[in-house]
Amino acid sequence: MDLKPCTRSARPSKNPVAALPESGSDESVYDTVRDEGILQMQKVERKGKGKRKREEGDGMKGELDKKEEDVMKEKGMVKNKKGEQKLKKGKGGGILTNKLFSELDISELTAKAIREMNYTHLTEIQARSIPLLMEQCDVMGSARTGSGKTLAFLIPAIELLHNSNFLPRNGTGVIVICPTRELAIQTHSVAKELMKYHSQTLGYVIGGTNMRSEANQLAEGVNVLVATPGRLLDHLRSTSSFNYKSLKDRQTVLFSATQTQKVEDFANFTFRRNEERQRKLVYVGVDDSEIKPTVEGLQQGYCVIPSEKRFLVLYAFLRKVRQKQKDYIVQYDPPDDPKDYIHRVGHTTRGDKGKGSALLFLLPEELKLLIHLQAANISLTEYEVSEKKVQKLQSRFYYDLSLEQEYIVGRNYFLNESAKEAYRSYLLAYSSHSMKDIFDIHQLDLKKVAASFGFKDLPKVSLNLESSASKHRKMRKVDGGRRHGIGPSNPYGRRGGYHRRQIARF
């Protein structure tokens, strides 16, 4: 296929991104990539290059022009009363559109893989982004968590490589940058399924794994590379066999479930700074007008429980729900902010008509977090756990729980160690919390916190919160923290996110 630059144009927009000052240092970019669900696809070799300068003042969220509107209509899109483009909902409602994968102009190799994945209809973000990406546009996409963004950028990426007859010896043609290892692994596994009939190669480089074996893999030629930012930078700097020469004329895609200041700064950096950018940038916002960060099938609740009772309530809760088929996300520790909350709960109710439940544990002094969640359009139902209820649970589970605690604290070495690690991680994450007015480590009663991890007494763990926090700050100043595991080479190091996530999932 003769690849050409995107010809879609974006009009000057009212997008707040455009009004923002230029982004800051490189470090802020890494922070952003790490913190947000940003995925960046870089396209390699382009045959039949065309020159189309982006007009001054082109906005990121510009309404799609007339030509595009016609195409949208063809693709089954309609305008709602406010004149916004909307896709006709698929038969079953939900997030699917009427558009079929079989209608896409894609290779049989990809089509076959999609059929085997049992997908028939495209989701809205897929229906709106894929045609634009196949036409070489840069796209900034915003759609809530679990809405199918992964396929939205992977299908065009794979198709572009396939159409360019990309070979392992051409090196890397697509880089997908994911903010966390977990997301990178998840994205890699979707790409693996999608590419199973293709000859192009796939791999990933993520922190915490053997760099040498990754380097060997890169030397063999990884056409689609899924990466976390720090490890990618390490390879860019030190792996001489990493062939990324083809990544010159770049097509950039940035997808996020949340629109925050950091995403906007990153968008400015990515889409505006590069003088050589010759592509049109199109903003695709799904459900922008509705501003519902989480999906409808999600039941969200919280309960307020003092530290020393949390273990009992968690225990009772898990006992109660373990028979059920439903997916639960339990946040036993508080999220950093609404964005963090959305990402956590996004792991249930995924895909079309997904249903699930999320429960947030809060200490009485953490209630203020609800105001921030409310401001982000997230409302939670309170599950009241009264003193009376706690007493009832206590008498009901007294025997079992004492046994469990005995087991954790006394007998099982590994459970004991992981309980200690959870306790330590909780405190480290707490101490590095950004909302200090709500999460003040000095207000915590450590013995009660220890009880919430199953300990009757304070466990012995090395914990030097003050000095480690100031050490981290100093190191960050000196060299961005790279050599000390808190910079880009450790995407989890900052703010204890790794520890936090370790104990957030059930």
Ligand SMILES: Nc1ncnc2c1ncn2[C@@H]1O[C@H](COP(=O)(O)OP(=O)(O)OP(=O)(O)O)[C@@H](O)[C@H]1O
């Ligand atoms: N067209 C489709 N039809 C049915 N299910 C789909 C379709 N596309 C994706 N899914 C399913 O929806 C779920 C969510 O998809 P995906 O992980 O791509 O969402 P996302 O928007 O990237 O979420 P997040 O922002 O949390 O990363 C997955 O389980 C995926 O298998």
